[in-house]
Amino acid sequence: MVTYGELHRAILNNIPDQAWLKDTESRYILVNDAFIVACGRAEKEIIGSTPDKVWSSEWGRVYLSTDRAVLASGERRRYEESRNGPDGTPRWFDTVKMPIRGADGSIVGTVGISREISDLKRSEMELRDSRSQLRQLSAYLQSVREAERTRISRELHDELGQLLSGLRLGLNYLQTQVEEAASGQADQVRMLKDLVDVTMDAVHRIASDLRPAVLDELGLHAALEWLTESFAQHNGLPCELRREMSEELMHGLDAERSTTIFRIVQEALTNASRHGHASRVVVEIEARDGDCHLAIADDGCGMDTARVAGSRSLGLLGMRERALMLGGQLSVESRPGHGTRVAARIPLRAVTNEGAVS
Numbered sequence: 259m260v261t262y263g264e265l266h267r268a269i270l271n272n273i274p275d276q277a278w279l280k281d282t283e284s285r286y287i288l289v290n291d292a293f294i295v296a297c298g299r300a301e302k303e304i305i306g307s308t309p310d311k312v313w314s315s316e317w318g319r320v321y322l323s324t325d326r327a328v329l330a331s332g333e334r335r336r337y338e339e340s341r342n343g344p345d346g347t348p349r350w351f352d353t354v355k356m357p358i359r360g361a362d363g364s365i366v367g368t369v370g371i372s373r374e375i376s377d378l379k380r381s382e383m384e385l386r387d388s389r390s391q392l393r394q395l396s397a398y399l400q401s402v403r404e405a406e407r408t409r410i411s412r413e414l415h416d417e418l419g420q421l422l423s424g425l426r427l428g429l430n431y432l433q434t435q436v437e438e439a440a441s442g443q444a445d446q447v448r449m450l451k452d453l454v455d456v457t458m459d460a461v462h463r464i465a466s467d468l469r470p471a472v473l474d475e476l477g478l479h480a481a482l483e484w485l486t487e488s489f490a491q492h493n494g495l496p497c498e499l500r501r502e503m504s505e506e507l508m509h510g511l512d513a514e515r516s517t518t519i520f521r522i523v524q525e526a527l528t529n530a531s532r533h534g535h536a537s538r539v540v541v542e543i544e545a546r547d548g549d550c551h552l553a554i555a556d557d558g559c560g561m562d563t564a565r566v567a568g569s570r571s572l573g574l575l576g577m578r579e580r581a582l583m584l585g586g587q588l589s590v591e592s593r594p595g596h597g598t599r600v601a602a603r604i605p606l607r608a609v610t611n612e613g614a615v616s
Contacts (some may be wrong), residue, residue, distance in 0.1 A: 275373040287309060500542045515605075554600045
């Protein structure tokens with residue numbers, strides 16, 4: 259006839275994870291085969307002993323402490339632990355401990371199950387490393403793109419702009435020569451001059467969109483004023499800039515932070531005009547608690563943020579990545595018919611891996 263203890267042992271051995279029973283003094287009453295293998299001791303050495311006699315002194319203290327917490331609270335506890343395996347490599351375990359109650363409801367011991375999750379932990383660490391590498395690559399590509407934009411903008415402004423200016427001067431001279439000639443020739447010269455004027459305006463606009471010179475020469479404050487004013491002018495859409503951040507502090511931001519803030523505002527304004535069908539946009543920027551807090555709100559048609567996130571909008575993704583690369587955050591609040599608000603928090607100074615500012 260199977261005894262009560264043998265039945266318990268049979269049940270525990272059918273559990274693939276480490277399992278055990280202890281009394282209220284943390285002495286092992288029953289353990290399964292998986293526990294014996296993990297422990298590396300004979301069963302007779304384990305039964306009747308406390309964790310500090312079975313495991314290392316360090317882990318023994320941890321296990322006794324968690325046992326006492328379960329006994330004192332009468333509640334289930336779950337935690338992750340790491341200890342080295344026989345080969346010295348770290349192994350991770352997901353452990354659950356619960357109180358055992360007698361017929362009268364009093365706690366008579368504890369039961370525990372520990373499942374190895376080393377493979378899951380390694381996968382999580384590999385995923386984190388992969389994300390970190392991708393973020394570093396994204397940051398590098400962003401810096402390369404900004405540098406290329408600056409170069410192209412400078413070449414458009416300096417080289418092509420000068421060539422067009424020279425062409426216009428030549429047309430001015432030619433116009434004076436044909437004023438007394440046939441009116442048809444004068445009309446052709448005027449048409450060419452108008453075409454050059456339009457082309458020069460387009461070159462200046464493209465160069466500014468690629469990399470506004472005002473951002474590099476006069477700083478973020480002037481660049482945001484230029485951006486909001488030109489946005490209102492080109493789109494016929496009122497755009498108000500509210501600044502609760504000193505011009506001195508804005509001017510003191512490094513190039514990477516200034517560019518990130520400028521590009522987030524630029525992208526949010528583009529979205530408000532292109533997709534939001536807004537009648538008014540407000541841009542707010544302030545310094546608070548060591549961070550730059552940025553908000554771009556419009557009264558447009560709004561959007562379903564869940565659907566936009568699912569479609570992996572590259573504009574929103576790009577803004578979020580820019581903020582994350584500097585240790586910040588970006589969120590989008592919107593719903594159909596109620597406008598959109600893009601909010602970002604950017605640290606005013608670089609954050610090190612240890613969390614300190616540099």
